[in-house]
Amino acid sequence: MKSQNNSLQFSRRNFLRTTALAGGGMLIGFNLFTACKSEAKPPVDISKLNFNDFNAFIKISDEGYVTIFSPNPEIGQGVKTSMPMIIAEELDVPWDKVNVAQGKLDSKNYQRQVAGGSQSIRFGWDALRQTGATTRQMLVNAAAAKWGVDASTCSASQGVITNANGDKLGYGDVVKEAASLEVPENVKxxxxxxxxLIGQDVRNVDIDKIRTGKPLFGIDYKPEGMLFASVMRPPAFGKKLVSFDDSKAKAVNGVVDVIRFGEKIKVLENQINFTTVTDKIAVIATSTWAAMKGKKALIATWEDAEKLESTEDHDKELLKILDGKKFDIRREDGNVKKAFAQADKVIERTYSSPFLPHNCMEPMNFYADMTKEVAHLVGPIQTPAWSASMISRIFDKKPEQIHLEMTRMGGGFGRRLYGDFVLEAAEISDKIQKPVKVMYSREDDMAAGTYRPAIKYRIAASLKDGKITGYHLKEAAINSNMYGLIPNFFPAGCIPNYKVSTANYKSKMTTGAWRAPYTNFLAFAEQTFFRELADELGKDHPQLLIELLQNVKGTTDKRIEYSGQRMEDTIKLAVSKSNWGNAPKGRYQGFAAYYSHNTHVAEVAEIEMKDGVPVVKKVTAAVDCGIVVNPLGAKNQVEGGVIDGIGHAMYGDLSFxxxxPLATNFDRYRxxxxxxxxxxxxxFVQNGESPTGLGEPGLPPAGGAIANAVKAATGTQMFEQPFINYFDKKKNAILG
Incomplete structure (x- = not known):
């Protein structure tokens, strides 16, 4: 939807209540569909102002300061800064008068309290603007009533209301009167x-606290009387606990208890992979160090409960699937089989990717204090509502008995969508009837992960009379039923005969979403394949994509999720800004474009070859995410996504x-x-469209752009990630 539509109907249901505070001031509640978490320190001591503690409200003090409570988790994607900016823009209040605070889980007043899918700004855009604009109009109406003039003759700017005579009132001057007025139904x-404010560079509201080490993260949360738990889990997927000796563990100074747990989680069996781990041992102590030391002293006996899988097994099974016929068809246009039979040439390639861990800077952790009356939960989680609902089911508590507070997260990337560590903390606390925080070590984090699944793609295309006439994409993945490819992204609609098929191999390995699910590897496979097709047809890679995109412009196919025109504009911007085709001497360029999470991205990578290994020197990224709320934060998100994409395409590999896993720390994981x-x-493409996500879309094209640059430099096409494996093997072969 175009943002120029600046008059929207605002439902009263989007406002929860308007209340005059006892000591003065106004509370305006709003339904924030996808919120953020926020905190910006104004130049006053806000603790001395007339602010009371509420979730999900705008609060305005007599002094004109505004506090915005935002319920969604912050994982470094910047919503804690950008979402309050949207409200402050429409409210028209100076940013230095805005304080942003974290709301707790509140499923009654908020929808989608989730950090995932790069959807927060996209879903919250209209609601946040309406919230700010409605608040502003109420303040203007109050000032107009005070002056005895028509509200249409008054205007508001930077926290000050002015009438036609030039008289002025600050927001704080009319906040009490505004609290008693009707909520306007229609706001401009x-x-x-x-x-x-929108479109200006604004610093992360938490940056000063982050750089000075102030307690913001789950790992910082340490209420008085809290104990620490380190958990011993099965040493391999497919093993179960037989017995254990905890005598040496209990002898460690600071260890207060050792318990066996995991039975409670059986309530959730077969819902998600991690719930199958029902046999664990927790060492509870007065410090993290004592708990982890106690766990090392545990003596446990495990046995094989089922076949223990290795990477070689996965490779064989996935290839069997690709060579077989049992696939689910996700989309089929035209007649691919006929197009292939009539083709001048058919090109087919197979691409492979490994498992990947998430490796968040802050390992998994969570606090729980389970009593008969309430479950008090605190920590870093991307899905607070889901976690609370699981606690409610497992421990037979009413939703109102679950009090969950969210902390800032030291990375999420999809791992913190899965609240296994939340459930562990709750069950341990319930068993010992004391408050406890579960703490993962780095080794725990990598060995008990919910990994990106290993995947193989096989892509085939038919060429006839210089055109691509058919395209068949097949996916074989570990546990891919929830994380398979997207059939309605490019090149859907661009090729007349088009087919997408998926199949999966069920594994005990726990798999789940990993930054830019579906597309983080698929973009590499598809874009290197299209580079090969371009070479075969004697065309420039970006130009081939632009030609194909003409076929989807003006389409009436509602299944198509990307925009042909917006993708073309993004490609042209990347080509222009990168000086495509004119790389400096000694450098080689590679191109890739991809649409994911409602955002179009095109990237050009420049590499140099050093000692036979590619060195990435520069990446030019063009992004169409609509209106850019905070350019500084947006740029940081794209840069981080590109670097993450480069790192994992080049080096990321977790074998079993x-x-x-053969790597459980950074000494072996690259x-x-x-x-x-x-x-x-x-x-950024400037087009005035409503904003879309940025936390993930910058990552997928990076691997393809690098691989295509390697092809330009060496003539070798990459088919497997990580790329470094190919160059290491080549170097070893040369050295004998």
């Missing part, structure tokens, strides 16, 4: 040309042997290093 939203991060040059 600003034209984007009038924006003063007999059900256990991440991108500081000196390997390239310059990232980010450009």
């Amino acid at each position: 939203l600003k034209d984007p040309k009038e924006y003063k 042997k007999d059900g256990a 991440l991108i290093r500081m000196q390997e991060t390239p310059e990232v040059d980010v450009h």
Whole structure:
């Protein structure tokens, strides 16, 4: 929807209540569909103002300061800054008078309290604007009543209301009167040309606390009387606990208890993979160090409950699937079989990706204090409502008995969508009847992960008379029934005979969403494949994509999720800004474009070859995410996504042997290093469209752009990630 539609009907149901505070001031509640979590320190001590503690409200003090409570989790994607900016823009209040606070889980007053899918700004855009604009109009109406003039003759700007005579009142001067007025049914939203705050660079509201080490994260939460728990889980997927000796663990100074747990979670069996781990041992202690030391002293006996899988097994099973015929058809246009039979040439390629862990900077942790009356939960979680509902079911508590507070997260990337660590903390606390925080070590984090599944894609295309006439994409993945490919993204609609098929291999390995689910590897496979098709047809890669996109413009196919025109504009911007086709001497360029999470992205990578290994020097990224609320935060998101995409495409690899990961810390798991991060040059398409997500879309094209640059440099096409495996093997072969 175009943002120029600046007059929207505002339902009273979007406002919860308007209340005059006892000491003065106004509370305006709103239904924030996808919120953020916020905190910006105004130049006054807000604790001395007339603010009371409420969730999900705008609060305005007599002094004109505004507090915005936002319920959604913050995982570093910047919504804690950008979402309050939207309200402040329409409210028309100076940013230095805004304080942002974190709301608790409140399923009655909020929808979609989730951090995932890069959807917060997209879903919250209209509701947030309406909230700010309605509040502003109520303040204007109150000032007009005070002056005895028509509200239409008054205007508000930067926290000050002015009438036709030039008289002025601050928001704080009329806040009490405004609290008693009716909520207007129809409010006028600003034209984007009038924006003063949106589109400006604004620092992360938490940055000062982050850089000075103030307690913001779950790992910082330490209420008085809290104990710590370190959990021993099965050493491999497919093993179960037989017995254990805890005598040495209990002898460790600080250890207060050792318990066996996991039975409660059986209530949720077969709902999600991690729930099958029902046999665990928790060492409870007065400190993290004592708990982890006690766990190391545990002596446990495990036995094989079922076949222990290895990476070689996965590879064989996925290839069997690709070579077989049992697939689910996700989309089929035309007649692919006929197109292939009539083709001048058919090109077919197979692409492989490994499991990947999430490796959040802050390992998993959560606090729980389970009593008969209430379950008090605190910590970093992307899905607070889901976690609370699971606690409610497992422990037979009413929803109102679950009090969940969200902290800032030191990374999520999809791992914190799965609240297994929340359930662990709750069950341990319930068993010992004391408040406890479960703490993962790095090894726990990697060995008990919910991984990105290993996947193989097979793509085939038919060429006839210089055109692509048929396209068949097949996916074989580990546990892919929930995380398979997207059939209605590019090139759906661009090729007349088009088919997408999926199949999966059920595994005991716990798999789930990983940053840019579905597309984080698929973009590499598809875009390197289209580079090969472009070479075969004697065409420039970006130009081939633009030609194909003409077929989807003006389509009436409602299944198509991307925009042909917006993708074309994004491609052209990347080509222009990267000086495509004119790389500096000694450098080689590669191109990739992809649509994901409602955002169109095109990237050009420049590499140099050093000692036979590609070195990424620069990536130019063009992004169409609609209106950019906070350019500074948006640029940071794209840069981070690109670097993350480069790092995992080049180096990320988690292999398994007999059900256990071969790497459980960074000594064996390769991440991108500081000196390997390239310059990232980010450009945004300016089109006035409503904003879309940015936390994930920058990642998928990065791997394809690098692989295509490698092809330009060496003539070798990459078919497997991580790329470094190919170059290491080549170097070892040369060295003998």
